[in-house]
Amino acid sequence: MKVVAVYSIKGGVGKTTAAVNLAWEAARDFRALLWDLDPQGAATYLLQVKPKLKGGVDSLVSGKTRTTAAIRSTEYEHLDVLPADDSYRELDLVFDAAKKSTQRIEKILDAVSHDYDVVILDCPPGASLVAENALRAADAVVVPLVPSPLSLRSLEQVKSIVADSVRPAPIVGFLSMVDRRKTSHREAVVNLPGRNAEVTDIVVPATVTIERMGAERAPVAAFAPRSEAAQAYAELSKRVLLLLKAKKGKSKH
Template identity: 40%
Template sequence: MKTLALHNLKGGVGKTAAAVNLAYLAAANDVPTLLWDLDPQGAASWYFHGEPQEQKLKSVFQGSTPVGRLVVPSPYENLKLIPADLSYRYLDILLKKVEPPREALKRLLKPFSEQFALAVLDCPPSLSHLADNIFEAADMIAVPVVPTFLSLRALEQVQAYFKQEGLDVRKLRPFYSMADRRRGLHRELIEQPPLAMARALKAVIPYASMVERMGERRAPMAAYAPSEDPALLAYAELWLEVSAALRL
């Protein structure tokens, strides 16, 4: 099983939309997929109508409940979900009680390799003990970056943190998200990417109303958008790059 994390130190960059759409596209391409929503906001869970199970989360980390009992079905074939809710704000505390400190999440994911080919992690925007566990567990960390200097600064901070902590910076694969080519700065940063985007995936996810309608439909884009929609095509291109890099 491969593990793909969607992470950014900065919020509001299209991270959950990418996680939801990539998980759906993986499942639609016959890749048995588990989406684990690690963000206390539970937005990915909400899109997939997943009901959180607060008490089970606590007992999993105490060792009294198998992690597989957290899994619930999604409305889509080949795709299952571990939903989140506000109780996930305690994940840092729960993970700190497990030794070794950065490998708890990786160990929890291991049993799922018997059932799934891909685990997608929708991650909260932070550098934390949970983030350390995510960085250790993931085979790839896809980082959505809005073409602005503030968003690029957040990427550079994560890259610097990886180097400082001796983590494998090659896992970080940024891509442009919520891009509006009508804006001069967006267009300039896409056409002349800075050094921080040197290992970027080529797909550029546009800022589009069709993406925003995910909230109205509570569904991934492919469930309602026309097949020729530019944003849907961009997510499909992103999936092809990710799946090739992970050798799925």
């Protein structure tokens, strides 16, 4: 089992959108699990799963609720979801109160390590204990970067947080919500990948097709497979899966 954390310290950059689309792409060839770690439950909603966790996240962390009992299937083959509900607001505190508080995500996933090939973690923004857990469990960290003067800064922040992790995972950055009418965005597309080894040349455009995901409650490839956005996520997934394959044998799980 390989774990991919979709992460940024910044909010609203396209993490959940990437996580849902990457999970859908991964499920075409592998048994995939998307773990929604955000109390907003957006990934859970987009995949039409009920945001209900019996006993709350506390029970899941303490082991009272088995991981398998909390997992829900989706309408897509090989794609399951570990949903978030309101109780995830307390997740940082729950982890903090637990033993080995930075290894709880790894521990919960251990129970299903033979059931899934790929696990995608949809992380909430920020540098919380939840993020620390996710990065510790991760074999790869996918980072959406919205072109702006601050995007390089957030990449540097993610790099330093990942570097502080016990076993730092490779970072795969990509440009998210790119509006080519803006000079600054066009410049970022040219400059960011060339100047930063962690940034791929994959560009997800800012488009109403992605916005439609909320109304359709589906990954973009399910309703617009030929769109530029769907193709970009397919390519991103390909790169990440290749990276994980190359790491074979060195998996943390």
